[in-house]
Amino acid sequence: AQSVTQLGSHVSVSEGALVLLRCNYSSSVPPYLFWYVQYPNQGLQLLLKYTSAATLVKGINGFEAEFKKSETSFHLTKPSAHMSDAAEYFCAVSANGANNLFFGTGTRLTVIP
Amino acid sequence: DSGVTQTPKHLITATGQRVTLRCSPRSGDLSVYWYQQSLDQGLQFLIQYYNGEERAKGNILERFSAQQFPDLHSELNLSSLELGDSALYFCASSVVPGALREQFFGPGTRLTVL
Numbered sequence: 643a644q645s646v647t648q649l650g651s652h653v654s655v656s657e658g659a660l661v662l663l664r665c666n667y668s669s670s671v672p673p674y675l676f677w678y679v680q681y682p683n684q685g686l687q688l689l690l691k692y693t694s695a696a697t698l699v700k701g702i703n704g705f706e707a708e709f710k711k712s713e714t715s716f717h718l719t720k721p722s723a724h725m726s727d728a729a730e731y732f733c734a735v736s737a738n739g740a741n742n743l744f745f746g747t748g749t750r751l752t753v754i755p
Numbered sequence: 756d757s758g759v760t761q762t763p764k765h766l767i768t769a770t771g772q773r774v775t776l777r778c779s780p781r782s783g784d785l786s787v788y789w790y791q792q793s794l795d796q797g798l799q800f801l802i803q804y805y806n807g808e809e810r811a812k813g814n815i816l817e818r819f820s821a822q823q824f825p826d827l828h829s830e831l832n833l834s835s836l837e838l839g840d841s842a843l844y845f846c847a848s849s850v851v852p853g854a855l856r857e858q859f860f861g862p863g864t865r866l867t868v869l
Contacts, residue, residue, distance in 0.1 A: 678860075685757060685847075685861050685862050685863055686845070688857050688858070691857075732798060742800040744800070745797060747797045
């Protein structure tokens, strides 16, 4: 079975500060891992995905995530927060070959000017 | 704009009623997924169709059903509605099934059951 745990339902950072959103996964098989972003009143948009190639994955809007098997983590980072990054972020996992995604509970990011 | 359209945007109905949510996938996408987002359950996968056939099933209640039509649009039918069915229902589509295929999400249908 697969699942993800997102630590911190709310994270606040100052504009220009480092963004770190935490995600730990549980999977009985090598996982595929994803980060999605949801802006207010919109659907989800894929930020990046890990598919067992490079462990450091770069995504859109300056975000990146590092797959750490020893820590079962896939934390999302961005060096410098922008006001437009304020949104809800979801980590998701899919077992190798499976069709559907299992989402975490989400982390709401607030960027303080 | 992901290219996935969902109608209606908002739906308000009463307990015991039946509603139909509609999804049109991106042009060229053959696979459609339905998800439910609620405050207590989070974002949950309901069901997936590929080229008209059911492909995978998640936490979908027996009161809910879905289908994908020959023109590839999909409908999610919710019946005997309960207060707890109030949620945001998302449709997503991908070219073909598979975890590596990016799923493009629609804007969602917000269902309120009174």
